[in-house]
Amino acid sequence: MNVERLNPDGIVSISASVTTGMEDVAATEVKSKILNTSDKHAVTAKQGRVYFKATKKSLSDLHSLRSVDRLYLVIHTVENYVYPESKVAAEEDLSKLASSIDWDSVTQFWRYNLPYLKARSRQEDLGKKPSKKRKVKESAHDVLAGDNSTDDDESGNPMNGSHKHDDIPIEMTALPIVESKAPISFRVSTNRVGKNQPITSPEASYKFGGKIQDITNWKVDLTGYNLEVLLCLGLNSLEVTLALTLQSLHRRNITHFGITTLRPTTAYNMLQLCDIQPGDVVIDPMCGTGAIPIEGALEWPNNFYIAGDIVKAAAKRCRCNVEFLDENVMFGRKFIDKTNRKNLLLDTIRWDTTNLPLKSSSADVIVSDLPFGKRVGSKVDNRKLYPAILQEMARVTRPETGRACLLTQDKRTIIRALSALNQFWTVRKTLSVNIGGLTAGVFLLKRTKNSVQRPHIDEHNSAD
Structure with a gap:
């Protein structure tokens, strides 16, 4: 040999x-x-x-x-x-x-x-x-x-x-x-x-x-x-x-865990797919513990991130993770001098993903880990949830330039929802990924030029 x-x-x-x-x-x-x-x-x-x-x-x-x-x-x-x-x-x-x-x-x-x-x-x-x-x-x-x-x-x-x-x-x-x-x-x-x-x-x-x-x-x-x-x-x-590593490099950023916590390495890869540019407004409407927006705020600091979740405990964990990183700079940000540090450009909020308190066409990128329907929610619930959130995501993202990267194991449901909403979203790329032994899908979407109206909010905003 x-x-x-x-x-x-x-x-x-x-x-x-x-x-x-x-x-x-x-x-x-x-x-x-x-x-x-x-x-x-x-x-x-x-x-x-x-x-x-x-x-x-x-x-x-x-x-x-x-x-x-x-x-x-x-x-x-x-x-x-x-x-x-x-x-x-x-x-x-x-x-x-x-x-x-x-x-x-x-x-x-x-x-x-x-x-x-x-x-x-x-x-x-x-x-x-x-x-x-x-x-x-x-x-x-x-x-x-x-x-x-x-x-x-x-x-x-x-x-x-x-x-x-x-x-x-x-x-x-x-x-x-x-x-x-x-x-x-x-x-x-x-x-x-x-x-x-x-x-x-x-x-x-x-x-x-x-x-x-x-x-x-x-x-x-x-x-x-x-x-x-x-x-x-x-x-x-x-x-x-x-x-060359005694533990995985994904062991970073998160100190308050939930039922399903996405690896920061996977979160980074999803963000990288979106080709984030300086000044982009990036939203994770179902943030959980905040792995995605935190990773984005650390790696692309010249943007603003909004993390929200309907579950009170999840929004609290996300806020705790952000506060921990702001107080312990050396844990998450090796490139920031503690004496001249700046807090993460990230806000957390509790909201309903199907009824976001945001103006239409106000976001550039949406990246989110959707409920698989196993440990969180169910696939029966996803049949109503996925179309509703995809339409709401289309409303708040900018036509033509808006992007979205979504992770889910319930691929059949999201494919059906995207097919029904193809006037708002086009699928640019799909990846088959292994998440904890489950074969999941990453869907990279591009916003079309068609606008989505929500009269009871858009009319109010135009009156202002």
Whole structure:
């Protein structure tokens, strides 16, 4: 098996996980912020992943990406890999692979990455006292398989917004950074695609991780690790990567969670699709905890955002999240000096989405995560709700230039509603995305030139 040598001081291959279905959106951000190129071949998109070249000098920019969940250094990859027929032969192949990798170079790049590596934490546990450390097992026999954390890309995470949180304000300081001289404690996580391989995920992790420990003398720590090696056994490929993030980059902004809380990374991708321009008025009429307008106010600060919801608790959570970010600048906005900070250009309101207290043609962009009809509402209710909100959205957006990006798992209902209201909306693009294991749709809409009248409000406004 030929293994290319990793050059940690030169150009390396980076893999980033992203919401499945939004790979092209993430590729656009990578090309503009990391590669400074418009070459469509500069980034390779696969299911739930984007691959590109980078250097150690770009690590700071890598960790500032808004569209991706986790970052990985590609150590070794084999396309068209033929798995041995027997389990013994497969284990021997993995041992040979571990022996041929230059782990000193891997360690060197890992240390380059340490200043940007945030310690693992759960946002819902911020401000709580840390629990007592578990007793660490240091035997190679304890290297287990599978990354069971919820930080992976959305092709395997729990249902979108499965977090639960009380409406209690949270105190927080900056997340701790792993010390540069910290000894290495590691674990191996194996992801197996399909069942054609002669070896299981636990067996692969045990063999591969045990060999790594024999070579490097690194300490095995399944919970308090600071280095994670990921082994992916594809259908006809094999890949070894080093995790450059110990937790997903989507763990930002939100400290007060609801029943369904959208990932900020997914929110960013939806906003990016709308091509937001300076001065745009952006509205999320069903904001929930405010992931979409908060992400927009942080990334596109030269606009004004309005977040509203009919549910009192949801509007309260959104307001609490905004207030928390205004008070804790370092949590959400690395680029704002605390001494010269400005509050987010975002207002929250409680309103009825089907009867918005806004003038006609007053908004430029609408971005919203609609109720799927599972944990919130029902698909029966959606049959009346979707047409009503689409018509009201059409009324408040500017004809011809207005845009909307809507996420829902109830695709049949929204397609019927859009068909009935095609005089107001045209569908520019649809994406099939994986949200917590559910196949949902992202609908990018463009406002037509036809106006929508609501006499009892428009007449009153014209009289003023």
